[in-house]
Amino acid sequence: MKTTIPPRKVPKQERSRLKFDKMLSIAKDMLVEGGLDTFTTETLAKRAGTSIGSVYQYFPNKLSILSELIIEWRQDIESSLSAILDELSNYPIDTKERRNTLIGEMIDRFYTQTVTTPEQLKLHAELFRATAQSPELEILEQQHNEFIAQFVVHLMKQLGSDLDDKALIDLAGYMYEAQNSVEAACKYDFSAYKRRMEWHKKASFSLLSKECFND
Numbered sequence: 001m002k003t004t005i006p007p008r009k010v011p012k013q014e015r016s017r018l019k020f021d022k023m024l025s026i027a028k029d030m031l032v033e034g035g036l037d038t039f040t041t042e043t044l045a046k047r048a049g050t051s052i053g054s055v056y057q058y059f060p061n062k063l064s065i066l067s068e069l070i071i072e073w074r075q076d077i078e079s080s081l082s083a084i085l086d087e088l089s090n091y092p093i094d095t096k097e098r099r100n101t102l103i104g105e106m107i108d109r110f111y112t113q114t115v116t117t118p119e120q121l122k123l124h125a126e127l128f129r130a131t132a133q134s135p136e137l138e139i140l141e142q143q144h145n146e147f148i149a150q151f152v153v154h155l156m157k158q159l160g161s162d163l164d165d166k167a168l169i170d171l172a173g174y175m176y177e178a179q180n181s182v183e184a185a186c187k188y189d190f191s192a193y194k195r196r197m198e199w200h201k202k203a204s205f206s207l208l209s210k211e212c213f214n215d
Contacts (some may be wrong), residue, residue, distance in 0.1 A: 011058070020058055023048055024072070027065050031126040032119045036133075041065070066130045066137060073127060074144045080113055081151045088158055099159055100209045106155075107204050111197055115183065118190035125187035128180055148176050161212040168212070175204055 011017040026047045030039050041062055045052045059065045084106050093099050115121045131141040152172035153165050161168065182200055186193035 019050075019054075023055060023058065024065070024068060027069060028123055031069075032122045036126045036130055063134055063136055066127065066134075067140065069123075070127050070131065070137060070140050073124065074140065074147075077114065078144070078147050080110060081148075084110065085151065085154060085158070088155070093159060096213075096215055099213075100205075103159070103208050104205055107201050107208070111179075111201050111204075114179075115193065115197075121183060121190055121193055122187050125184050128184065145173065145176065148172050156208070156212050159212075162214045163212050171207060171212070175207070178203070 011020040023044060027039070027044055030044065030047065039062065041055050041059070042052055044065070045055045048055070059068070088102070088106075091098075091102060093102065115124060128141075131137040149169040149172040152175075153168045156163065156168050163171070178200055179197075182193060182196045186196060
């Protein structure tokens with residue numbers, strides 16, 4: 001994933017890396033606690049117990065920090081999805097029942113890993129909101145959308161889907177937008193998020209298992 005606003009300085013030594021990671025960790029806490037609107041580099045410096053110049057040594061502005069957090073979040077998801085594709089090649093798909101079992105297992109595994117805590121839910125909602133407010137950050141979201149679309153195409157083709165690439169890309173976009181909507185709507189209510197995601201998982205299973213194949 002490429003960004004137009006990278007860190008000013010990428011730490012190489014362990015001490016610098018620890019300082020860099022500490023700033024990102026505090027930035028996450030700030031977004032969870034106060035949201036995007038109260039997040040500033042000045043407050044980050046105070047929370048980190050360092051000077052604003054030290055923050056600027058690594059990050060030229062607030063967008064650079066948000067960009068780093070979004071990349072970390074999206075790369076975790078993309079790594080998980082890539083692992084699913086790699087593992088799929090080791091499983092024989094010789095019956096409809098076997099195929100549906102694999103689809104169900106993959107859906108459950110992916111959506112269970114995506115958000116595991118109330119804090120993570122709030123963080124994701126704030127980072128997603130940040131992408132909608134910045135053209136620079138929106139580029140990262142577009143790149144992730146493209147990855148998700150290609151993942152669904154490769155996955156369903158491996159499973160023998162009869163749909164063409166365009167239809168699968170549309171399906172991927174719909175499922176991704178639905179997930180983001182649930183996260184945004186439930187960012188302050190983790191219990192509601194879990195309930196709605198169960199419905200989303202059922203809907204995703206129905207779409208992938210019934211609408212993508214002619215058998």
